[in-house]
Amino acid sequence: MESSRPGADPAQHPSAGVFKAEHPEGWGRGALAAQTPAPTAEMLPATFKLCAAISYRHLRNMTGLRRQAAVAISQELSRLACRSAGPGAWINQVRRRSSLLSSRLEEKPFSEAEMSYIKQGEEALQKSLSILGDQDGWKTETVVDNGDKVLSKVLPDVGKVFRLEVVVDQPLDAVYSELVDNMEQMGDWNPSVKEVKILQKIGKDTVITHEKAAATPGNIVGPRDFVSVRCAKRRGSTCVLAGMATTYGAMPEQQGFVRAENGPTCMILRPVAGDPSQTKLIWLLSIDLKGWLPKTIINQVLSQTQVDFANHLRERLARTVAVSC
Structure with a gap:
């Protein structure tokens, strides 16, 4: 940055006006200390807030100074705490907050590629919710005796999509x-899935996955695999798990598998009204x-896959609950 080079004019710094107005004789530590009275309990909160407000945005853009700034603030607060017993409790509180601020400053931003995957996941979520809305x-495809049903419709820009609606007793x-x-x-409980592997996690909501689908009985549909971006959003009592096909350099097409494409697809989970021990599951499938x-x-294969999935999920949850008890 210009202000960090030898001979650069300090007045070019965005916050120079503030410091020069308060300390016209210069920015040196000695001059500042000579003109500044010892801090009091009343002065510290206002001074810290002012400095934080002035410097926060600039620190975010000054990667090399982030850690140094955090360390300097911590050391200065420790010096003040030792020198004055009065505001010690307040300084300790500020010290904790400054530690949190410094840790947030050290967080690594998402790369351009990661942001692209996050946007793809959000796009899949919005498109899925729009279709379901x-x-x-x-049209009804299948209705099972236990109330499970599969519906379908044809969309001009997507093709035929399927909608599973079930209630799970968990x-x-x-x-x-x-x-x-x-x-x-x-893959341990769903015979339609051979393997699911998380290739990369991005933040707390987004993952890139590789899924191998098992061949159907009689090998009517041979082995398929999918590379997808998925995001999970939870708002109150409703959860949405959305995904769509993507490309991932570290997972090219695999020998022996046809690379199929998901999406947009999603599952919506919410408690059954009046009975939180049960969950309503809606699965939009587009492949x-x-x-x-x-x-x-x-x-025929896709609608039956959804019905089978619901049954296998119930069995899995029943076994899991039995083991935990």
Whole structure:
């Protein structure tokens, strides 16, 4: 930065006007100490807030000075605490807050590629919710005796999508944990899935996954794999798990698998009204299986996959609860 080079004019610094107005004789530590009276308990809060407000934005843009600034503030607060017993409690409180501020300043921002994946996940979520929010045009594909049902509709820009609606006799937290926290274990209980692997985590909401789908009985649909970006959003009593196909340099197409594409797709979880021990699950499924497959076969396979998924999920949750008890 210009103000850090030898011979640079300090007046070019955005905060120079403030310091020069208060200390016209210069910025040196000696001059500042000579003109500044010993801080009092009344002066410290206002002084700290003023300095923090002036410097915060600049510190975020001065990577080399972040840690030095945090250390300097901590050392100065320690010196003041030792010199004056009066405001010691307040200084300790500020010291804790300055530590939190310094840790936040040290957080690494997302890269351009990571931000792209985050935006893709949010786009999948918004598109999925928009599709599910339109109640017109849905046709019944399957209705099971236990109340599970699969609906479908054809969208001009997406193709045929499927909508599973079921009620699971487990609380939302248990269902969420199985589908999100234990995502990589899905191959253990869902015969339609051979493997799910998290390739990268981005922040707390977004992951890149590689999923291998098992071949269907009779090998009607051969092995497929998917690379997807997924995001999980939880707002109050509602959870949305959304995803769509993406590209990931470290996971090119695999030998023996046809690279299919998800999306937009999502699951919505919410407690059943009046009975929080049960969870309503809505699954929007949109898949392009690629390859040369008749649409009638694809439609039959996908709708049956959703029905089977609900049954396998119930069995998995029942076993998990039995073991925990």
